Amino acid sequence: MELFNKILKIAIDGGASDVHLKIGTPVIFRINRELIAVECPFPTADWMAKVVVNITPDHLKRRLEEDREIDFSYFIPGIGRFRTNLFQQRGQWCFALRHVKTNVPSFAQLGLLEQIKQIAESPRGIVLVAGATGCGKSTTLAAMIEHINNNFKKHIITLEDPIEFVFEDNQSVIEQREVGLDTQSFHHALKNVLRQDPDIIMLGEMRDAVSFAAAMSAADTGHLVLSTLHTTTASQSINRILDFFKADEREQVRRQLAATMRGVICQRMVTTVDGKLTPALEILINSPLVKKMIEENRLDKLAAAIETSADDGMLTFNQCLFNLVKSGRVSEKEALAKASNPQALEMNFKGIFLNEGGRIVS
Numbered sequence: 001m002e003l004f005n006k007i008l009k010i011a012i013d014g015g016a017s018d019v020h021l022k023i024g025t026p027v028i029f030r031i032n033r034e035l036i037a038v039e040c041p042f043p044t045a046d047w048m049a050k051v052v053v054n055i056t057p058d059h060l061k062r063r064l065e066e067d068r069e070i071d072f073s074y075f076i077p078g079i080g081r082f083r084t085n086l087f088q089q090r091g092q093w094c095f096a097l098r099h100v101k102t103n104v105p106s107f108a109q110l111g112l113l114e115q116i117k118q119i120a121e122s123p124r125g126i127v128l129v130a131g132a133t134g135c136g137k138s139t140t141l142a143a144m145i146e147h148i149n150n151n152f153k154k155h156i157i158t159l160e161d162p163i164e165f166v167f168e169d170n171q172s173v174i175e176q177r178e179v180g181l182d183t184q185s186f187h188h189a190l191k192n193v194l195r196q197d198p199d200i201i202m203l204g205e206m207r208d209a210v211s212f213a214a215a216m217s218a219a220d221t222g223h224l225v226l227s228t229l230h231t232t233t234a235s236q237s238i239n240r241i242l243d244f245f246k247a248d249e250r251e252q253v254r255r256q257l258a259a260t261m262r263g264v265i266c267q268r269m270v271t272t273v274d275g276k277l278t279p280a281l282e283i284l285i286n287s288p289l290v291k292k293m294i295e296e297n298r299l300d301k302l303a304a305a306i307e308t309s310a311d312d313g314m315l316t317f318n319q320c321l322f323n324l325v326k327s328g329r330v331s332e333k334e335a336l337a338k339a340s341n342p343q344a345l346e347m348n349f350k351g352i353f354l355n356e357g358g359r360i361v362s
Helices: 002-013 045-055 058-067 114-120 137-151 186-196 209-220 237-243 247-260 288-295 299-307 317-326 332-338 342-349
Strands: 018-022 027-031 034-038 070-076 080-089 092-100 125-130 155-160 173-178 200-203 224-229 261-271 277-285
Touching (some): 002 018, 002 045, 002 070, 002 080, 002 092, 045 092, 058 070, 114 137, 114 261, 125 209, 125 247, 137 224, 186 200, 200 209, 209 224, 209 247, 237 247, 247 288, 261 332, 277 299, 277 317, 317 332, 332 342
Parallel strands (some): 125 224, 125 261, 155 173, 155 200, 200 224
Antiparallel strands (some): 018 027, 070 080, 080 092, 261 277
């Protein structure tokens, strides 16, 4: 275990976000999104087996035998916390560990916009942070929780698998429940969470119809529900939610969403000119216009609504990337690589802007 902990300490000292261990191959760190092999003895089968026995939580050992893969948090005092995925490939153990920073970064440190703070202060409804894997959804969600914790007296309950950021009570009272350790399952915890007198419920991830139905029920009764979702744009998130439900249920679910949705924040990580990372954001607010579009099943028009609703706090990826370039933080090349519509963004850089109908407006 001494070598295993040393590897993780070196990873943190070197600024690595992830560590990959596979038998018979070099130890790999991900630093600034690049995979880098480090000088270290190659993991052996015996060594990996000992690590598996030592760090797998007791309550997950039976599941590991049955499923051959598990998620859990691994904490080393004085070093840090890691979100750990243990799995097999070709019958051999592998680890993928992500370093979870214990200090929750502020909105300013993350480069988040003022609209995100306003969304976090919503009295009720469903707020989703969307994006691809590794785009910082959990960190943004943690920043929103910490903002509430620092400024409002709320009772916050989180349901996570595993716990990533550890919060300390400030203005708010926060209870963090880890699936497998503190509760049998997400479904079991969701059945009981409303009996625990929460003001705010944070779900680590919206993963199925049961999660969404519970979230809508909580929002209907005046709670704020925060969660993450895997989608590539904010406007696609509504369709993604509906896909979890059977066809004959979607009409009712869509109307419930129109009533309970507060907003969707979708993000992509972009590299700044100084080599750091910052989020590019797309923001969908459930304005009266958006609510009507969802009710009337005009979901194909949501992207256009975002583009033309800056006064309501909405923002497209292209608009955000354009602002990042104009502020000197991101290069045009990087912005075009991450844009939803690179051709339109390239025209914007030349001073040409089109309206929804494709006509030049400036």
